[in-house]
Amino acid sequence: MGLNKDYGCNLMTDISKTEFEVLAAIWQKYPASAQDIIDRLNHDSASSGTVSNLECNSAQQQDKTWHDKTVKTLINRMVKKGAIGFKQQGRRYFYSPLLEREAYQIKESRSIIDRLFGGRVAPLVAGFAKNQQLTKTDVDELKSLIKQWEHEND
Amino acid sequence: MGLNKDYGCNLMTDISKTEFEVLAAIWQKYPASAQDIIDRLNHDSASSGTVSNLECNSAQQQDKTWHDKTVKTLINRMVKKGAIGFKQQGRRYFYSPLLEREAYQIKESRSIIDRLFGGRVAPLVAGFAKNQQLTKTDVDELKSLIKQWEHEND
DNA sequence: AACCCATAATTACAGATGTAATCGATAAAT
């Protein structure tokens, strides 16, 4: 009782930005207890992205402290939404994402590119270029990607 | 009286997805009356993106009809948020964006790339590539962009 | 002048979201 009841094929309602932060903490390593998640959100701050956030733009509020009650609420809501699941171990719950980070990234990228750029990737990159937000590293990575792509689609 | 009271430097609170649709309709051509906006949202459906939405993914609900009252509400909220402004002409209001589409695109792209990809563009493109969501056209455009970038940053 | 109509202003209302506090059950400590 109390185990997963309607896990099924819950196609992931949208998760909010705050919920995403929590989800990101879970992606770090799971299954994770609520306390794990809270700790990660507070201490292990270097969590957000795939890559180390070296040159993230300014205005970062990364020192926000997460109240444990708040995190619990977010966790519960995400369980309800079908974004994460849990298994019971004694009377502790251990949570896991029901959607991999990569799948989420794809879904979100696709969404924003559809909404803002008519479904094409290049205009987004172009925007970055035009605003001097494209670094040499970015360009090198893109070139490498393209080479790879051409290799696979010759 | 009733003209712009606190237009000032309102740094644009977040706008919701629905509000964005309305904003997109305004970007099409402004100043625009409420009725203009409503008409665009309903009839001139080909509005969302910069580019024609040829190969947008499926599941598109573009035939949603916008209730005029709803649109008015959204317009008013965006005025309050400082996303759009208006000028009075007789007893009609004509609305204009206070943020250009391009600036919005940049802001949103930056935001998602920071949140999801540690601030780097390439991983987003890589995600597309890995999922066969990168077309030849995309690649060509990217190559052209890169050439341009390298020309400017030699 | 009286009435109607378009348009803006105000109000409505359910559900989502951010942010917690309180309640209840159980495990750990004394």
Added chain:
DNA sequence: ATTTATCGATTACATCTGTAATTATGGGTT
């Protein structure tokens, strides 16, 4: 065994969102 510390469950509450309906007001119509 009784008390206390934990942790999940339930409840709280203001604000934001989606979606409108109702009201007020100034111009046009009769």
